[in-house]
Amino acid sequence: MNAPVVIIGTGLAGYNLAREFRKLDGETPLLLITADDGRSYSKPMLSTGFGKNKEADGLSMAEPGAMAEQLKAEVRTHTHVTGIDPGHKRLWIGEESVHYRDLVLAWGAETVRVPVEGDGSEAIFPINDLEDYARFRAAAAGKRRVLILGVGLIGCEFANDLILGGYEADLVAPCEQVMPTLLHPAAAAAVQTGLENLGARFHLGPVLTRLSKVENGLEAHLSDGEVLHCDLVVSAIGLRPRVDLAAAAGLEIGRGVVVDRHLKTSHANIYALGDCAEVDGLNLLYVMPLMSCARALAQTLAGTPTPVKYGPMPVTVKTPVCPLVVSPVPKGREGIWSVEGQGADIKALCHDADGNLLGYALTGAAVMDKLALNKALPSLLA
Amino acid sequence: MKKWQCIVCGLIYNEADGWPDDGIVPGTRWEDVPEDWLCPDCGVGKMDFEMIEIA
Numbered sequence A: 001m002n003a004p005v006v007i008i009g010t011g012l013a014g015y016n017l018a019r020e021f022r023k024l025d026g027e028t029p030l031l032l033i034t035a036d037d038g039r040s041y042s043k044p045m046l047s048t049g050f051g052k053n054k055e056a057d058g059l060s061m062a063e064p065g066a067m068a069e070q071l072k073a074e075v076r077t078h079t080h081v082t083g084i085d086p087g088h089k090r091l092w093i094g095e096e097s098v099h100y101r102d103l104v105l106a107w108g109a110e111t112v113r114v115p116v117e118g119d120g121s122e123a124i125f126p127i128n129d130l131e132d133y134a135r136f137r138a139a140a141a142g143k144r145r146v147l148i149l150g151v152g153l154i155g156c157e158f159a160n161d162l163i164l165g166g167y168e169a170d171l172v173a174p175c176e177q178v179m180p181t182l183l184h185p186a187a188a189a190a191v192q193t194g195l196e197n198l199g200a201r202f203h204l205g206p207v208l209t210r211l212s213k214v215e216n217g218l219e220a221h222l223s224d225g226e227v228l229h230c231d232l233v234v235s236a237i238g239l240r241p242r243v244d245l246a247a248a249a250g251l252e253i254g255r256g257v258v259v260d261r262h263l264k265t266s267h268a269n270i271y272a273l274g275d276c277a278e279v280d281g282l283n284l285l286y287v288m289p290l291m292s293c294a295r296a297l298a299q300t301l302a303g304t305p306t307p308v309k310y311g312p313m314p315v316t317v318k319t320p321v322c323p324l325v326v327s328p329v330p331k332g333r334e335g336i337w338s339v340e341g342q343g344a345d346i347k348a349l350c351h352d353a354d355g356n357l358l359g360y361a362l363t364g365a366a367v368m369d370k371l372a373l374n375k376a377l378p379s380l381l382a
Numbered sequence B: 001m002k003k004w005q006c007i008v009c010g011l012i013y014n015e016a017d018g019w020p021d022d023g024i025v026p027g028t029r030w031e032d033v034p035e036d037w038l039c040p041d042c043g044v045g046k047m048d049f050e051m052i053e054i055a
Helices: A012-024 A043-047 A064-071 A130-140 A153-164 A185-198 A244-248 A287-301 A364-374
Strands: A005-008 A030-033 A060-062 A074-076 A083-085 A090-093 A096-099 A102-105 A109-111 A124-126 A145-149 A168-173 A201-204 A208-214 A217-222 A227-230 A232-235 A239-241 A257-259 A270-272 A277-279 A315-317 A324-327 A336-342 A345-351 A357-363 B002-006 B012-014 B049-054
Touching: A005 A012, A012 A030, A012 A064, A012 A287, A030 A064, A043 A130, A043 A153, A060 A064, A064 A074, A083 A244, A102 A287, A124 A130, A130 A232, A145 A153, A145 A217, A145 A227, A153 A168, A153 A185, A153 A232, A153 A315, A168 A217, A168 A227, A185 A201, A185 A324, A185 A345, A185 A357, A217 A232, A257 A270, A270 A287, A277 A287, A324 A364, A336 A364, A345 A364, A357 A364
Parallel strands: A005 A030, A005 A102, A030 A074, A102 A270, A124 A232, A145 A168, A145 A232, A168 A201, A257 A277
Antiparallel strands: A083 A090, A090 A096, A109 A239, A208 A217, A217 A227, A315 A324, A324 A357, A336 A345, A345 A357, B002 B012, B002 B049
């Protein structure tokens, strides 16, 4: 029997690769392996679930059985791959070995955790997949006050969404503005003000050091001495590509699993895409690059080697109180920022010395300009 | 008028409604939606939408 193409992971990367592959090849055996329950869902929707009042079941788009049928694939759920043996083109699930024709790593990224003292630390929830979301929703039922660690894209999206869902939100992060790595300060101020007008309270500068159970909830001690009261804590500090199994198998690791423009790792027959992959130096944790990779890799796996190309990759941040679209300046490029607008409507543009647009941050009514500006943006992987 | 759905997140673009937030007026046919229009929910492009309904 022919060895299957094996995909580890059934998030957007794994399932969309399988879908694209099946458009080109209906015959090659396909096996998807996931440590999760294998339901198909769209991760960006995890930060709009409270505003839309959706349970985890409501965010699930298909059960694994339906996906297996649709993809003519085997889907093994709740299954942990324990090792990869590139020399023999096989992987290990405990004592069981599974041979592959090609192996694709699509296992995503994990949330960064920081140690917090105190007896309340089990009330800290990461929300990185559908099962996390289900756990958090169950814990949040009947509660009111949520403390969010982190003011990056995810922290801000959760704050907006939780407030829309009827919760109070305090945000804590050791930085001076929201989304510091992504956003021009003027645009960051617009988003922060929007969230504050909605009721969010920002505590920028300190970190959470201690979380203690008290009567009626939790007491959160910050490093600057402030004490906040809350019922639950959401950890949205950041994501780190999962690399452990790949590193143990001897694959080259950078920020993520290092792959070339053909999504190939340092070992033949092993590929990676999505949040775990560092593609030609870029580890972009967004859907659009992931879809570009899925299309290119599907071609390659179906017999037509195809390098991935990235056009401009603007990021839409789901903070409806202050709409935000941002296209970060590509790594290694330098430019001058100019800021127009005021209040909630900021148009911050970055141009190089020759007047070429390198990046932007648009908030409020200024997001209307994105389609025109996108035409002028540089491609990230031409 | 047709409806198109984002295969990634399930968002529906209804030609009858357009998408006024992005300046796409009601009644705009899918082929007239700008090629670089992105899914407002998840950020993928036009090619990630499939036709789901012809009303």
